Amino acid sequence: MPQKFMKTDVVVIGGGVTGTGILLDLSLRGIDAILIEKEDLANGASGRFHGLLHSGGRYAVSDPESAKECIEENLILKKIMPDAIEDTGGLFIQLIEDDDTFVFEWLKGCQKAGIPVKEISWEEIREPHLTDRVKRAFLVPDASIDGFLMVNLLAEAAKERGARVKTYTEVLEIIAEDSRVSGVRVLDKRANQEITIQANIVVNAAGAWVDAVAESAGIALPIQPNQGSLLVFHHRLTNRVINRLRKPGDADIFVPAGPVTILGTTSIKPEHIDEPSASLEEIERLLDIGAELLPNLKDHRILRSYAGIRPLYSSDTVDEGRDISRSFHIINHEKDGLKGFISVLGGKLTTYRLMAEKTVDEVCGMLGIDVPGITADTKISRTIKGITGQLLCDCESVGTNDLEYWLNTNEALGLNDLRRRTRLGMGTCQGTFCGYRAAGYLTDRGRDGLEELNSFLYERNKGTRLSKGQQTVENALNRAIYLGLFNLNERGPKDG
Ligand SMILES: Cc1cc2nc3c(=O)[nH]c(=O)nc-3n(C[C@H](O)[C@H](O)[C@H](O)COP(=O)(O)OP(=O)(O)OC[C@H]3O[C@@H](n4cnc5c(N)ncnc54)[C@H](O)[C@@H]3O)c2cc1C
Known part of the structure; x- marks a missing residue:
């Protein structure tokens, strides 16, 4: 070599x-x-997280050091990286059955960490999908990040x-x-x-x-690797980040991210770290617990699920998942x-x-x-060029100029890289319509468009395999279009 x-x-x-x-x-x-x-x-x-710019509220009781770091960095990042952050604001919601003592401890913890908290009335909440079983609601400076x-x-x-x-x-x-x-x-x-x-x-x-x-x-x-799984819903179900105001647990945060909403997370021992994916059990759990905050959650279309790995560091082997x-x-x-x-x-x-x-x-x-x-x-502004050209991905408004820009950097070559860099195929159709067009464009550029399309569809398909309801219709269409070419559960052309 x-x-x-x-x-x-x-x-x-x-x-x-x-x-x-x-x-x-x-x-x-x-x-x-x-x-x-x-x-x-x-x-x-960094490409498989929840998308939340923490105010620190989540850690105010369990991890005061993290809470303080989060609020300080939250305020700095909003100043220096405004292009990658949407300042949605966040709500911590106590439901009727949630413990008052925890709320008291949480308010004390937020004050100690320097997290600004403002209690608001039911009329001021203005979140149409939220349950009416709210006891108290608090505004915090949470926000949404494009990682x-x-x-x-x-x-x-x-x-x-x-x-x-x-x-x-x-x-x-x-x-x-x-x-x-x-x-x-x-x-x-x-x-x-x-x-x-x-x-x-x-x-x-x-x-x-x-x-x-x-x-x-x-x-x-x-290191204790710890898996968190998340669900992406097809549109913005909440205006702000919504956190359940109780001891941190599964499925207690909704993050509005661009045109979608992300619900998470879980906390389990992963089977493997290279290609983590959400299990059916995790998906059911996310839906059941999430529905306590948004009761009509199961009526909404789930675009996909995904999972990421947290490398939790503990020299103390008795620590488990969320306690580290x-x-x-x-x-x-x-x-x-x-x-x-x-x-x-x-x-x-x-x-x-x-x-x-x-x-x-x-x-x-x-x-x-x-x-x-x-x-x-040091403010970091968006200087990344590209910006559309001939439209390839309708859902995320990605065009030939956007692909061209990243292809010219020689860092991102495949369709999956271009997806991460431009959001191609991340919208509602999950690559069903833009896949062919983008592959054709790559072929015109002298690349193996078919091979790229196969790898792209395999990756997209991974997160939709366990889909339910409306999304299964979209998936059936996707399969009908592409099954002649590929077995979407494997890499490689259909007949070997
Ligand atoms: C499910 C989940 C939800 C989360 N939600 C949030 C949230 O909402 N808000 C928040 O603030 N934080 C969140 N986090 C935490 C956040 O995602 C991580 O702290 C952050 O992304 C870690 O970034 P990193 O660069 O350290 O690691 P990574 O993003 O994992 O990057 C490590 C990189 O190293 C590369 N690499 C590995 N081995 C080699 C090698 N031998 N040679 C070359 N390269 C190598 C990998 O390919 C990888 O790209 C979440 C984490 C998870 C798992």
Whole structure:
């Protein structure tokens, strides 16, 4: 296999919000860095989360440290990333049967964390689908985030400042000499080429794979992977984020996200972390509990389900799922006998900027550099070009110019990558009509459109297999259109 060498100050492993946030912070402090992502950007939890910019209210009782971090970061992100955030506001709803003592503790916790809370009357709630069994309702500054856009904005802003991003490149090994990191060995999957990247510092921000990457350096990290599953409803069922005001549990948050609503989550031990998916049992549970807040929930069409993995860090093995703190951890592995290697884990998408800043402070300390972080005051606006052209996806208004822009970056090549970058196929028809058109466009560009279409439909089909009601009609149409070509439950053409 051909070999290649590259050199930088810092290698960042993982193209989720943590890795891209760290890359931007490094580039703003003038530190040369390369980000390595084994698939496309936002392949992990950052593309499979709930979409909530937390006010901190959810953690006000159970995890005061996270609550404080969330409200502080919530206010900063609304200022610096307005393009990726919709400031919907949020409601915490106590139902008649919910515990008054918890509400009292919650109000105290919010006050302590600095979360602004305002009680409103039934007339002021104005949420038509909400049950009338509301006892009390409180407004908080929750909001909705487009995670795909956020990750792309961070990566683009870092690249504008000289950082490099390599997608479809997997870190195989952390290289060390004399108990000090000297770089990484990676595989560029598209070129089928191994590359040795020399670096002084390696930052492991590999999300649910953080322990596997640490393991390649001979270091054991106590990670408990935890799966959360979510349901996407076909339109906005709520105007604001709606949280159930009781001890955090399953299915107690509705997030309005663009044209849809996302209900979640669950908290279970995953079967596998590479291709997580919601089980029928989880879907039933989400619907049953969600219907306590929105009684006509089961009449609404579910577009799809999906699942993401939280890499919860606990050195205490008696901790279980929701009881493990959602705060973050930055581990300098000098304590494990390896200098120049840091792992970053836990936390929330809401707190990515703070995690990145603290990580880069640590990196600066290791490099002997004294430059303060400025991300809290650096506005990141949408400079991503594209914007429609000939229409391909009606549901999400995506056109040929949008695909062209990302194809030209040479980072996003396949239809699934283009979906993550542009939202193609994410709307009501779930790719039924735009799939053919986009595949035709790729074929015109000299790519294997049929192969791309197959992979795209397989991915879309994964989240709709367990669909119910109205959505089964849409799925039947999808199958009728495509079944001549593909078996949608597998990759590959129909007859082998
Ligand atoms: C179900 C669920 C719901 C959530 N809801 C919310 C919410 O509403 N609000 C909120 O603030 N937070 C939420 N979170 C938390 C949030 O999603 C995560 O904190 C955040 O996305 C983590 O980002 P990350 O970059 O650390 O990890 P990831 O996004 O998982 O990124 C890690 C990346 O590393 C890459 N990688 C792994 N191994 C290698 C390797 N060897 N070489 C190269 N690359 C590699 C992966 O492909 C992946 O892209 C939720 C999490 C889950 C699971």
